[in-house]
Amino acid sequence: MSRIGRLPIPVEDVEVKIADGLISVKGKRGEDSYPLPDGITAEMEGSFLHIKRADDSNEQRRLHGVTRAEINNRAVGVSKGHTRTLIVQGKGYSAEVKPKAIDMQIGFSHRVVAAIPDGLSVEVKPGQNTFTLEITGNDKHLVGAFASTLYKLRKVEPYNLIGFRYSDQQVKRKAAKSVVT
Secondary structure, X not given: OOOOOXXXXXXXXXXXXXXXXXXXXXXXXXEXXXXXXXXXXXXXXXXXXXXXXXXXXXXXXXXXXXXHHHHHHHHHHHHOOEEEEEXXXXXXXXXXXXXXXXXXXXXXXXXXXXXXXXXXXXXXXXXXXXXXXXXEEOOHHHHHHHHHHHHOOOEOOOOOOOEEEEOOOOOOOOOOOOOXX
């Protein structure tokens, strides 16, 4: 049995509706839905949602875990939301959130403007020679994709940690290069 798929989904703060092969979740941050694949069913038992599969074929086992993870991500998104934090370090680096865009000075000869997708909010927390971008939204995929897009603008370099890095990222520091004579 799938280890992920057999875990129950807690739905205490979320209203769940199961109808016609579609699971709809509604919480304080909005609502979302997910279509159930063929052979996958869902049952409410108290304050938990259980995902079940029809048989033990490879395809059903794969879909079992994926479906459970997708529904759990949607339930968390509409109740608490998903957050990804980027730390941006560099001398003279700055950022400003404008309506539907973020305007950044990140070491290029020009300012970089990145459009914020619908459904996401970005907060800038300034610091000394650094700032933090906190990306929040209901859709985990969209939050991660936008954070990845920003990260690719200037990846962290391992000598002075200049650039974008995730808050939970471990960067292996390198020693400064030296000249041998």
